Amino acid sequence: MPYRRAFRLAAMAFALGLGAPAAVTFAQGEQSTAPYAYRQLDDPAKEREASDLMATLRCLQCQGQSIADSDAPIAGSMRSLVRERIARGEKPEQIRAWLIERYGDYVSYKPQLTELTWPLYAVPLVFLLIAFLLLRRRFVLRARGAMDGATDGEEGDSRREEGDRA
Amino acid sequence: MTASPAEPARAKGPRWAIWLPLAIFLAFVGLVAIGLFKPADHTVRSRLIGKPMPSFDLPPAQAGRKGLSSATLRDGKVHLVNIFASWCIPCRVESPQLGELAKAGVVIEGISVRDSADNLRTFLSENGDPYAGIGADDDGQVQLALGSSGVPETYVVDGKGIIRYQHVGEIRADQLAMILQKLQEAAL
Numbered sequence: 001m002p003y004r005r006a007f008r009l010a011a012m013a014f015a016l017g018l019g020a021p022a023a024v025t026f027a028q029g030e031q032s033t034a035p036y037a038y039r040q041l042d043d044p045a046k047e048r049e050a051s052d053l054m055a056t057l058r059c060l061q062c063q064g065q066s067i068a069d070s071d072a073p074i075a076g077s078m079r080s081l082v083r084e085r086i087a088r089g090e091k092p093e094q095i096r097a098w099l100i101e102r103y104g105d106y107v108s109y110k111p112q113l114t115e116l117t118w119p120l121y122a123v124p125l126v127f128l129l130i131a132f133l134l135l136r137r138r139f140v141l142r143a144r145g146a147m148d149g150a151t152d153g154e155e156g157d158s159r160r161e162e163g164d165r166a
Numbered sequence: 167m168t169a170s171p172a173e174p175a176r177a178k179g180p181r182w183a184i185w186l187p188l189a190i191f192l193a194f195v196g197l198v199a200i201g202l203f204k205p206a207d208h209t210v211r212s213r214l215i216g217k218p219m220p221s222f223d224l225p226p227a228q229a230g231r232k233g234l235s236s237a238t239l240r241d242g243k244v245h246l247v248n249i250f251a252s253w254c255i256p257c258r259v260e261s262p263q264l265g266e267l268a269k270a271g272v273v274i275e276g277i278s279v280r281d282s283a284d285n286l287r288t289f290l291s292e293n294g295d296p297y298a299g300i301g302a303d304d305d306g307q308v309q310l311a312l313g314s315s316g317v318p319e320t321y322v323v324d325g326k327g328i329i330r331y332q333h334v335g336e337i338r339a340d341q342l343a344m345i346l347q348k349l350q351e352a353a354l
Contacts, residue, residue: 032280034305060210060315073280074316077306102313104213 032076036083043087050083053092056109057082057099066109212313212321212332219247219327220311224301227278227286232299234275240327244352246274246345247321248297249309251281252289254317260336261293267342268296272349276300279309279317320345324352 041047059070067075085095099107219236226233239245250257268274276297303309322331330352
């Protein structure tokens with residue numbers, strides 16, 4: 001990949017050196033001619049559906065950009081693919097799945113729940129649970145200390161008293 | 167309940183615990199250093215390796231020549247499918263290597279991406295024409311179907327139409343032997 005990028009840079013420098021006409025032909029040769037690369041769908045609802053999806057798909061060439069933001073030719077082809085399929089009635093998640101099947105999860109900005117990513121979702125829940133247990137212990141200890149063991153009051157009650165004082 | 171309860175005495179941690187923040191910090195620095203000096207490889211490879219070539223039927227990129235359909239790739243012979251374009255500079259770099267492969271008897275099928283017939287003709291006359299057929303993928307849709315993320319890319323497809331290897335970027339002279347070996351493996 002770095003090679004190709006370097007070549008592109010070299011090509012751009014070259015094109016600039018030759019002046020405007022060369023630069024123009026170079027750009028035209030690369031631009032996507034796919035029908036919906038630069039054209040919106042006529043149905044606004046479908047276009048909205050398509051653009052929501054396009055904002056969450058990664059351009060394969062300029063990888064920090066979504067295909068909605070990128071002007072790379074391959075992003076144009078991908079936009080057209082998304083719009084054509086939405087127009088045919090495909091669901092956005094079907095299209096995402098089709099692309100992931102070919103390019104892997106990396107092509108999607110929307111995190112997928114997979115064998116690899118489930119800890120990202122599970123760990124915060126575990127932390128919340130640990131925090132709850134620690135705090136509960138602390139409050140119960142405090143409440144017990146405050147009441148000097150006068151009542152063996154239920155935890156729920158002691159916690160409520162604790163809450164009142166706070 | 168007016169007297170506020172005494173704080174329960176804080177349990178003193180073990181003595182080594184004082185080093186814990188430093189250890190965590192150093193672990194973090196280590197992690198950043200790994201990321202700095204060994205950046206992740208962001209080459210997007212096709213997930214279709216080991217899977218059948220998706221079906222497509224591309225018209226000829228030049229009048230009077232063969233195009234490329236996925237049926238051709240299931241004809242029992244090993245094919246090299248080269249995704250290229252006349253506007254792609256590295257494609258010029260790899261064309262001598264493709265010429266050598268063609269001379270060695272490798273069947274090379276071309277897919278020209280987002281190209282025009284005129285530019286393609288110039289490109290082929292300047293850089294040689296090793297292709298058995300060239301399909302015109304003007305919309306770039308077949309490129310997406312193949313899981314290709316740029317040009318040039320080269321696929322080794324076995325006789326049953328299964329993708330056996332994907333080469334991302336241009337084939338350099340020192341990679342010819344490796345490509346020939348992949349072709350041999352696909353023929354087995």
